[in-house]
Amino acid sequence: MSLFSPRQTPAPQPAVNTPSNPKSANAHPLDALTGGVFSAATASERATRVRDWLATDPSAEHMNEVFKELSQRDRGAAKPLKEKLDELKRQKSQEQAGAEWAAKAEGLLAASRLNLADALAWQRDAARAGAPLSREPLATLRQQLAERIKSIEDLQHAVQVEREAAVLIAQRIEVLSTKPWRDARQAADALRADVAQWQQQIGGLTQDAQWASVEAKFPPMLEASRQQLQLVWDAFDAALAQAVAADSDTSAPLPAVPVWADELRAARGVPPAEQQAANEQAQQAQQARRERAGADVEKAVAALEAEVAQGHGKATPKAAADLRQLLKQHGRLIGQALEARAHAVLSQAGELEGWQRWRADQLREELVSKAEALTQAPEGQRPSGRKLQEAIRQLREQWKTTDQGGAPNHALWKRFDEACTEAHKGVEAWLAQVRQQSEATRAQRQVIIDELKAWTEAHAQSSDWKAQLRELHAFSERWRQAGHLSEKAFAEVQPIWKDAMHQAHARLEAAQAESVARRKALIDEAGALSQAQPLRIDAVKALQQRWQAEAHAVPLDRKQEQKLWEAFRSPIDAAFERKTSERQQQAGAISAVDQRVLDASRELEAATQSGDAQRIRAAMAALEAAGRAAPPAAAPAAAASDGSAAAEGAPTAAEGADTTPAKSAPEAAPRKLVAMRGDDRPGAKKSEPASRDVRRDGRPGRPDARGGRDGRDFRDGRDSRDRRDFRDDREPRGLRLGDTAFRAQRQAMEAAQSSLRRLAEQAHGEVLTQVLDAWQARDAEQLPAAQALGGRVAPAQRAAWAAALGQPAGNPSAEALLRLEIAAEAPTPAEHLSERRLLQLQLLTRRNAPSPAETWAQDVAQVLAGAHDEKSARRLQATLKTLLKR
Secondary structure (H helix, E strand, O other), X not given: OOOOOOOOOOOOOOOXXXXXXXXXXXXXXXXXXXXXOOOOOOHHHHHHHHHHHHHOOOOHHHHHHHHHHHOOOOHHHHHHHHHHHHHHHHHHHHHHHHHHHXXXXXXXXXXXXXXXXXXXXXXXXXXXXXXXXXXXXXXHHHHHHHHHHHHHHHHHHHHHHHHHHHHHHHHHHHHHOOOOHHHHHHHHHHHHHHHHHHHHHXXXXXXXXXXXXXXXXXXXXHHHHHHHHHHHHHHXXXXXXXXXXXXXXXXXXXXXXXXXHHHHHHHOOOOHHHHHHHHHHHHHHHHHHHHHHHHHHHHHHHHHHHHHHHOOXXXXXXXXXXXXXXXXXXXXXXXXXXXXXXXXXXXXXXXXXXXXXXXXXXXXXXXXXXXXXXXXXXXXXXXXXXXXXXHHHHHHHHHHHHHHHOOOOHHHHHHHHHHHHHHHHXXXXXXXXXXXXXXHHHHHHHHHHHHHHHHHHHOOOOOOHHHHXXXXXXXXXXXXXXXXXXXXXXXXXXXXXXXXXHHHHHHHHHHHHHHHHHHHHHHHHHHHHHOOOOOOHHHHHHHHHHHHHHHHHOOOOHHHHHHHHHHHHHHHHHHHHHHHHHHHHHOOXXXXXXHHHXXXXXXXXXXXXXXXXXXXXXXXXXXXXXXXXXXXXXXXXXXXXXXXXXXXXXXXXXXXXXXXXXXXXXXXXXXXXXXXXXXXXXXXXXXXXXXXXXXXXXXXXXXXXXXXXXXXXXXXXXXXXXXHHHHHHOOOOOOOOOHXXXXXXXXXXXXXXXXXXXXXXXXXXXXXXXXXXXXXXOOXXXXXXXXXXXXXXXXXXXXXXXXXXXXXXXXXXXXXXXXXXXXXXXXXXXXXXXXXXXHHHHHHHOOOOOOOOOOHHHHHHHHHHEOOOHHHHHHHHHHHHHHOOO
């Protein structure tokens, strides 16, 4: 229908004022349309005229025009107009939504196959979209959809009923096969009519107009029931016809039904003896079969009763199917009580009509509880953000899965949908916050891009490449830390950033390429310079300075710069190494002291390889002596210098005795002063040198701040004038060895010391092993000698150990072992830690008693006097390993 169809003719125009009225010349153009709204004197009168004009049902165009003019003058009077316009807009939107959802409903109804999930979701989605479901045509369409859904559900229910009916008919046929064949013949006609009627009903279901809309699982289910019932009926009918033929003709074969075959065999008159033997064997076999069948059926009945008692087990259909199969196979072999019990439990299982529907409702109840818990939980315990979104999505997916396994439940779906919709409000708030954050992050990243572009323009002529590289790195860090964006938004903004960064790096990359070319040229110069003979050091230094200047001017990637530097340095290093080797070759023969040190080093290496400790120590002493030996000419030269000094000194005693009455010898002429420092202090003569014992202020004393005023040095307590004599009293340093001799000496000494330590450890281990073996064998002869035990064990203590081993083994001394572990500061096993703590407390109270470190030898004797065991031996070995070394 038309949205704005006027119901009445326009209202009659109000009377126009006469020209004599002075206000008529200034009347508003819309006054004639609205009945004088704009010319009203008061607001209440204006509002009244507006309501009166709206009662005439004006058109929407006129109302919009009046509202635009009136809202600028009087908003209160324009409020009814706005409400009327809003109502018209709502009606228009509802009519549009109604037309849209009506088209969707008509499409669902027109389809040959109606999807139940889509039909059920139509009403929910239409109500959420604001469609007027209570108005036509949506009300009729909703009713039609509901009726069609009900018809489909009824059809599916009928399929399940017919399936159970087919099972019951098959059970009747099985029961008849256990009765006499004449009884079966009498009931065959009624049974044939029931089978035909069931087939007719099945045909009616498949011919229903809604058959194409049932779920996909029902048609195969019904077809399987039809085929199974047809097979059972055909077999029964054929066996019955064969029984009738065998009754009339004794030569005809017996039917496959055992009860009917036995009955016909008896009617034919089988001999008594053979019949009795056959009957006995048959009875025995039949009894065994009955027992097995009863046990199997009893087990199946118990399982089905347990499932029925639970009422919601998924295994109920399978248990019922297993029981039915057993009844088909062994129905004639079980007792009446068990058969009645089996049929009763089968009927109970059948009464659970649509167990999938029932189970699905339980699952739906759980989902509804979970959905309602999302909105009813306290504020601090509610999931928020993405977790809430995932929870709602999972609940809806589980609901869809449940709908696939059973018939829908509209009431539960309404509760579930309302709960999920209410919980989704939190998701919408979170999404709004995420969108806001994303917009802020994108704006921030756009600011960074704009700043980068402005920076590129500002540094178009700059050549400070290091500063540019630092600032570009800062831009990259800001971009990396600018915040998270969605994949789509990031894919949109990332190419823009890369393009801006590429433009910013363009001049720097060009400068780096030129720098790399210049450095490669310097590498070539270095290679050529390293081959020159002789090597020009000044040219090498100039080349290195050029390289450093280039490296400081233009920065490169660290790996690339290091690779170029190694390529530049390698030929120069090789040239210097070649020069060094040549210098070493030109050094000539090795000095005599180096030769002695090399010879002594070789002897020490030989002694080290021999493994003899005394020989190694002697070789070490010889090597040290060879390194300290002075050259033979040193002593005579020193003696000569001392003699000359003595000769140049005072006269001898004899000469002094002869010249005593004579005049004293003239003093030696003073040395000519070649250079002196003039004394510029007040009152001093510049022609005389400055005294070292006079201060600048004229007072006596040494002016050096490092010494005392009385001429003594504060650092070593000696007179500064005697400092040279003090240096002469020190031990003279040995001669400086060459590199080859020094390295040979050091390597030989290190190898010798390592060998001595290894030999000492080996000897120590052998001594411990001998002590433990002597304790185990209780043989004092196996105890190591006192020299082997070392200086820590006195001969008297070793004798006490031997005496303890010579006696019969007594009880083990636990306290002695604990005292040994305390003396050696060795760990105690966990089971004896409390005893060790108690002993330590007792030792603290024994003030005058000797400590375990003083009596450890006596404690060892107590341990050796006791019986040997592996744990005590390991503890004793751990303590002696430390005590014998100290």
